[in-house]
């Protein structure tokens with residue numbers, strides 16, 4: 409695989425001196441062009457920190473992150489600006505990620521104009537973007553608060569697509585949406601990938617969501633990747649106890665099976681705790 413993004417032995421620490429805490433302990437993975445890599449793990453495992461490091465918002469303590477062969481970790485301001493076109497982001501909360509004072513047309517055209525695109529071309533591009541994410545063209549004059557959560561997330565996706573990026577970091581982009589809207593937005597991500605060839609680093613705590621969208625998946629546990637593979641293999645043949653627990657945590661309709669899964673999850677958790685106590 410020739411990697412679009414390569415993360416190699418990434419360590420991230422927050423704080424300094426005695427107060428420094430390491431939250432990523434040497435994480436490595438790659439994403440190929442047009443591929444979706446799902447990054448799954450419980451709250452606090454370090455998923456967002458990985459995404460923010462890829463976006464250049466968090467400094468690596470050691471290790472390397474390279475995009476298309478260029479080292480991102482040591483990129484200066486000018487290189488960062490160039491990379492910002494190639495690597496975009498969609499955040500979890502469509503309510504706080506869009507400026508409520510701006511009309512959708514301005515939200516989408518402003519970054520293009522800042523890149524030197526003429527106002528006229530930017531307007532035409534905004535119409536195409538709205539069409540691509542399934543929003544009506546009259547959305548340009550309306551403000552974010554006039555839209556539902558799912559529609560706002562479509563605007564956020566359109567904004568990420570505007571500079572024609574090659575990678576989008578999707579940080580829990582459907583977690584704030586109801587289940588039906590989640591499925592529609594996930595389908596939109598897949599459709600956009602087919603059309604544009606963009607790659608995704610898809611961060612989620614939800615294994616079902618990761619399974620729906622990803623080609624491969626990495627399981628992150630307390631700052632370490634404990635499992636990597638084709639998403640169906642990771643789910644059908646988990647090798648790490650934490651992955652097994654994660655799978656058992658997903659709800660099933662049958663109450664007897666649900667109770668059985670709960671017991672098995674508790675057993676694995678007790679086993680893990682007793683192993684930690686011995687260590």
Ligand SMILES: Nc1ncnc2c1ncn2[C@@H]1O[C@H](COP(=O)(O)OP(=O)(O)OP(=O)(O)O)[C@@H](O)[C@H]1O
Nearest residue numbers: 422423431449450451452453454455456457458613
């Ligand atoms: N700026 C920061 N300063 C200090 N600690 C931080 C900072 N950002 C994150 N952390 C800590 O790093 C750890 C990993 O956080 P991170 O947000 O990456 O986890 P996560 O897996 O994305 O969790 P969640 O799903 O809850 O967002 C947590 O213990 C968090 O408190």
